[in-house]
Amino acid sequence: MSIDSATQNWSTAERKIMEATYRAMLEYGYSGLSISRIADQFDKSKASIYYHYDSKDDLLLAFLDFVVDRFKTDFAEGVDEDPNSALTTVIEKLVPLRMNDEEFQGQRVLIELRSQATRNDAFREKFTEINELLVRTICEIIERGIENGTFRDVEAARVAEHIVATVNGSTIDRVTTDRETAPAAVRISLVSYIDSELRSHR
Amino acid sequence: MSIDSATQNWSTAERKIMEATYRAMLEYGYSGLSISRIADQFDKSKASIYYHYDSKDDLLLAFLDFVVDRFKTDFAEGVDEDPNSALTTVIEKLVPLRMNDEEFQGQRVLIELRSQATRNDAFREKFTEINELLVRTICEIIERGIENGTFRDVEAARVAEHIVATVNGSTIDRVTTDRETAPAAVRISLVSYIDSELRSHR
DNA sequence: GTCTATAGCCAGATAGAC
């Protein structure tokens, strides 16, 4: 899937509403979101929001697309490098030693939306897509590396699933606990796992 | 920390309210929880809830304790076996090949509560506790195994962090996506990682 | 301890002017 096909054409007004929703979500969380609070985050009235979206649910589905598209676009960078660099790039992006504030806020929003996937099918499908994209992308990098002799001949799909689970677990830990040293420990351990599983020459 | 010290003394009425909250949470989710809906889940009126709890926030904090205590009690089983069995027991419990419905619903509730930890300090502290407990417990199992010669002499804390991140990532995947084969793949890969990291004799 | 009734507030959504 290309970036273009995943990205909707947002009108200016709609993009402004999405940005306002993002700010309201950061300030009040999913359970504290309201149309009034979204309207307070930009220069239009709340009635104008109903011109662009039929209902709050409709707006939330669009917002889910908006946030997930951003994540996918960001993730797609650097995956076309040679297998070794691509894998390093991906790991560094998904488990940074130190996450900047913008990424951190984005992950806060994502985890709140993800928790809705337990009850809402449209949300569930989106997060299924995200995890499939992560696994498929990493799997393809590993397969390319096996083909050109960079990596050992492992079960690429199994290793990719392991990496994605570890990466996701680390991210959740980062945004829902105060365990500040944990992400770096996982990063080191994950790189060491990848080295011994894919790059060792025994 | 013993199970007793972690478990509060819930009165009968309070336990009934907690059970009702649990059912309401399953049906409506965190953002759909209301005092009326909780009252509808048992045989008392909503005013009676305010006799036992000062406010909705107060009730939610008690509910967080209730759910987390259950999780901790459940997790504590089997960790006192010999290191090899204890590690296997823990992994099988945290990444079951097939999760039964009760466990699954419990994890759904936990992830919704966990997502609140991004905005609420009391919630954040609880989930910090949970992850610390998981890491510490697994770390101690590994250290016991190293001492008695069952396991190789690895950095126990680092391996424990890796295992916990992978386990948590797998659980989130299970409750927020439709990727039904993913948990089993992670389980196999995780066991293989543990074997080669701790149990190999090269 | 539990009830019914209700106060007061804010939500989602719509009407109709411009």
Add this chain to the structure above:
DNA sequence: GTCTATCTGGCTATAGAC
């Protein structure tokens, strides 16, 4: 497209009887 004004209903929380 955006506004102000407003409807309806559910929410948290309390009052006061039993």
